[in-house]
Amino acid sequence: MPRLLVINPNSNTTVTANIDRALAPWRVTGVTIDCMTNDAGPDTISSDEDAQRAGRDVCAIAAKARADAILVACFSDPGVDMLRGQTARPVFGIQECAILTALARAPRYGIIALSERAVPRHRARIEKLGLTERFAGELGLSGYSALAVGQSDAAYAETRTAADRLRGLGAGAVVLGCAGFGPRRAALEADLGMPVIDPVLAGAAIAVGALLG
Amino acid sequence: MPRLLVINPNSNTTVTANIDRALAPWRVTGVTIDCMTNDAGPDTISSDEDAQRAGRDVCAIAAKARADAILVACFSDPGVDMLRGQTARPVFGIQECAILTALARAPRYGIIALSERAVPRHRARIEKLGLTERFAGELGLSGYSALAVGQSDAAYAETRTAADRLRGLGAGAVVLGCAGFGPRRAALEADLGMPVIDPVLAGAAIAVGALLG
Known part of the structure; x- marks a missing residue:
């Protein structure tokens, strides 16, 4: 196997x-x-x-x-x-695979990161991958750990706000920018009514x- | 379910x-x-x-x-x-998904079509998808049906030659440009020693x- x-x-x-x-x-x-x-x-x-x-x-x-x-x-x-x-x-x-998957779901994708500090690092990778053309933007939360982002209700509320802002920027699919978001993916997708991609x-x-x- | x-x-x-x-x-x-x-x-x-x-x-x-x-x-x-x-x-x-998958396998991808006639149509889609940056090229076979390309030994030989040419153009992964190639994918990947993506x-x-x- x-x-x-x-x-x-x-x-x-x-x-x-x-x-x-x-x-x-x-x-x-x-x-x-x-x-x-x-x-x-x-x-x-x-x-x-x-x-x-x-x-x-x-x-x-x-x-x-x-x-x-x-x-x-x-x-x-x-x-x-x-x-x-x-x-x-x-x-x-998982970043690479998540963006590629989002591209199969919507004309433009947005990303939510644990903090603003991660955004330039993720952006550099998107540029290296040549996947900027359909990138609507990336927003950082106020700063959570990979563990906390899957557990904290405050983080969830921020994530939802960020997703709405990304929709305003043209994103038709949201990529969760950390392996720790997993426990919240399904709820977020249901709340937003748009595809939410868990990168793992x-x-x-x-x-x-x-x-x- | x-x-x-x-x-x-x-x-x-x-x-x-x-x-x-x-x-x-x-x-x-x-x-x-x-x-x-x-x-x-x-x-x-x-x-x-x-x-x-x-x-x-x-x-x-x-x-x-x-x-x-x-x-x-x-x-x-x-x-x-x-x-x-x-x-x-x-x-x-399947074109969209195959190209996205190839991008997770190699810096540049190439495509093999049933005929040269299909190439401009596929190319237009790649441009629409904004996925030209890592596109090494596309080559058409001499003209097979979706059924024949999975059965004909002559088609297989042409496919192999085309894949080698695409490698020469910088492709590190080959995308098979028809749903009918499936029966030949594994053999081709083994022969070439590079990833070969079946679009289905x-x-x-x-x-x-x-x-x-």
């Missing part, structure tokens, strides 16, 4: 457990999905330095892993490009698709 | 049967996948007129169908944009992902 390794680049094991649980529907395909925590990483990835350090950790974890494909489950796609230079196995990043699930769909052929 | 309708816009029932068989691994997710033939369509879609006519048929079929999402399984994405204006359900086109499977992954949440 093909094996997909999902790496959580932060050290928060509850975030990893949430990711693991959300991926259950994909396991029935026969693809084995292992979720790993970067024990050496920060509790949440909030700066460019965090992302760079986590990227090196991701490469080290992947080098030792038995896996046919790798999904990096942090929205900054830390280590994704470096890892692609080190392995012939397919490597996926978007990554799983494309990665499982690659492994199924 | 959510229900995905896959419409084959041509009238060839063997093509539909091949699509249906290829989608089996996605049925274990619990998503019901129905494949329908456009009985009113041409045997293969080879001209702009064929695509326009098939697009109207696709909309008529979808209007009557009980489905939570629709995947249009012809590489010209006939009817996809029109249908999006007529329904709130997610509508996916790429569409299924993204559509099933949307239905799983």
Whole structure:
């Protein structure tokens, strides 16, 4: 059976457990999905330095892993490009997969980040990916961790406000800019009446698709 | 259980049967996948007129169908944009999904069409989708039907030659530009040693992902 390794680049094991649980529907395909925590990483990835350090950790974890494909489950796609230079196995990043998925749902997409600080980092990646043409914009919340954003009601209220602003900017689909948003995706989609993309699930769909052929 | 309708816009029932068989691994997710033939369509879609006519048929079929999402399984994405204006359900086109999937696999993608005649039509769609920046090029075979391209050894040899030329143009992933290529995808990927994207499977992954949440 093909094996997909999902790496959580932060050290928060509850975030990893949430990711693991959300991926259950994909396991029935026969693809084995292992979720790993970067024990050496920060509790949440909030700066460019965090992302760079986590990227090196991701490469080290992947080098030792038995896996046919790798999904990096942090929205900054830390280590994704470096890892692609080190392995012939397919490597996926959740930012990349989430944006590609949003493009199949609406003419223009918007992104919501944990904080404004993440926006330039995400924007740089969008430019590198050549996916700016249908990008409506990105807004940051007031600053949450990857864990808190899936639990806090205040974060949910801010997320909803941000989504409405992105709709005003022309977004027809909203991308959640952190692996930790997962527990709130369905409620947000129902509240907004527009597609809301969880990046981990978007990554799983494309990665499982690659492994199924 | 959510229900995905896959419409084959041509009238060839063997093509539909091949699509249906290829989608089996996605049925274990619990998503019901129905494949329908456009009985009113041409045997293969080879001209702009064929695509326009098939697009109207696709909309008529979808209007009557009980489905939570629709995947249009012809590489010209006939009817996809029109249908999006007529329904709130997610509508996916296999060209769009295949290109988005290829972008998660390599810096640049190339496409192989059934004939050179299809290339301008596909190119117009790529431009509409804003996905030209990482497009290495598209090459047409000498002219096969959607059925023949999955069966003919001569078509396979031409496809392989075209893929090598696309690699020379910088493509790191090859997109098969017809729903009928499916039976040959795995062999081609093994022969080439580079990712080869079947558009129907790429569409299924993204559509099933949307239905799983």
